[in-house]
Amino acid sequence: MRAVAPAPGIEAPGSAFSPLAPSPAQLGGSPPRWLYAGRDPARAITIEDLRAMAHRFLPDFALGYLEGGAEQEQTLARNLAALAAWRFLPRALVDVSHRSVSSTLFGRPVPIPVVIAPTGLNGLFRAGADRMLAEASAAAGIPFTQSTMSNMAMEQVRAGLDDLRHWWQLYVFGPPEVQEALVARAEHAGCEALVVTTDAQIFGDRSWSSHHFVSPGRLTWRSLGGAALHPRWLAATMLRRPGMPAFENIIEFVPKEHQGFYDSAFWVRDRMDKALDWETMRRIRALWPRRLLVKGLVRPEDVARAAEIGADGVVMSDHGGRQLDSAVAPLEMLPEARRLVGKGFTILVDGGIRRGADVLKAIALGADAVQIGRAALYGVAAAGAAGVTRAIAILTEEMDHTLGLMGATSLAELSPDMLAR
Incomplete structure (x- = not known):
């Protein structure tokens, strides 16, 4: 829902609020x-507040890219439904x-x-958005995963952030030399982990976002007018660079005639390695000396196979509902995946x-941690690095509060028997 001007009498002039759906209350x-x-991230109480701020700031075509899912967006909806399907069974009379x-x-x-989480095309939301995400992550002490399709060079993102836990996400495209060059570059840049995405070799049908274009990479007049x-968005993006962002980490592999923003994205998309298989993963494992995670798995047996080939962990993911529609939510498969690999493997x-x-x-x-994509992007669109910092703070505050209400004092106390479907 797009943010709208406040109704008379609701808030003082200069603020902006968006109405919520009806509540049982x-x-x-x-x-x-x-x-x-509004514009002050300190006033955001929830991630949905940051989302409303982002909706007010971004034009429709950028929102379409940020929010959209594949086809009928059933997978997108399923992710939220899977979380909502679980209910807490709080313990009573515990010193919290x-x-x-x-x-x-x-x-x-x-x-x-x-x-x-790794997210591409972040320059659509703000110039330097990748660096802003990294700065907020470093300040919070959590890992930041930079995408192959990010808009800042990995060395530029990392510069001066000595405490950053910098992870690099790899899209497997083009000949093996491209992958080898990116892996070597990530190692030289000091990246802690390599995250290989496996579920994007065929691009998902994101029709809602496509409606903003009259042809690939060419916005409709309506979208341009919007x-x-x-x-404020123009000043923070197009006018600051100036012009559209570039894919700084892979642009050297793209022919000069295809180096425009959208043109280069389509060029890479057409050259994704559709033969990507477990043998390719073994080869990448041999190339990379540090932590390796395989991203885009939902089948528990695939998680077990990733452990067998020497991966250090996996990201159970459906690409934010942007690839295969009508798919299960990763959360639904998580307990069985954990059962298969045991406690020593990172999920x-x-x-x-x-x-x-x-x-x-x-x-x-059974997860060791979660990845957040849109929640962080709402923050960066809403208020840059300060917005991402606020998103992390909101999640931290809510986790602490909810943990106490559950009758637990640490994450180690959480187990499936504290939930009910």
Whole structure:
């Protein structure tokens, strides 16, 4: 829902709020409830507030890319439904005066079990968005995963952020020399982990986003006109560079005649390695000396196979509902995957994480951590690095609060028997 101007009498001039759907606590919409959609990230109470701020800031074509899913968006909806299907079974009469939501990931402490997911084309939301995500991650002490299709060079993202847990996400495209060059570059840049995405070799049918284009890479007049009505977005993106962003990490592999923003994206998309298989993963494992995660798995047996070939972990993911529609949610397959690989293998899960309670449900079902994509992007679109920092703080506050209400003092106490379907 797009943010709208406040109704008379709801808030002082200069603020902007967006109406919420009816709640069981309301009678005919009374009392009114609103999402904050102004400019101050400190006033965002929930991730949905940051989302409303992002909707006010971004033009429709950028929102279409950010929010859209594949085809009828059933997978997108399923991710949220899978989280909502689980209910807490709180323990009573437990001393929860001292609580911690910290954990460890690959032997290193993290204040919360959250990793910023790899997302591409972030320059559409703000110039330097990749760096903003990295800065907020470093300040919070959580890993940041940079996408192959990010808009800043990995060395530029990392520069000066000595404490950043920098992970690199690899799309397997083009001849083997391209993959080898990117892997070597990530190693030289000091990236802690390599995350190989496996579910994007064929591009998902994102028809809602496609409606903003008259042809591949060419916006409709309506979309162009809508963008012109967002001067703050223009100032933070097109006017700051100036012009459209570039894919700095892969542009050297793209022919000069295809190096425009959308043209280069389509060029890479057409050259994704559709023969990607387990043997390719074994070859990448041999190339990379540090932590290796395989991303895009939902079948438990595939998680077990990733462990067998020497991966250090997996990201159970459906690409945010943007690839295969009518698919199961990764969360639904998580308990069986954990049963197959045991406790010693790292499993991350993503898909619809918007609340601290969502994180705790995933941990209770067997995840070591979660990845957040849209939740972080709402923050960066809303207010840059400060917005991402606020998103992380919101999740941390909600996790701590919910943990106490569950009758637990640490994440180690969470288990499937604290949930019910």
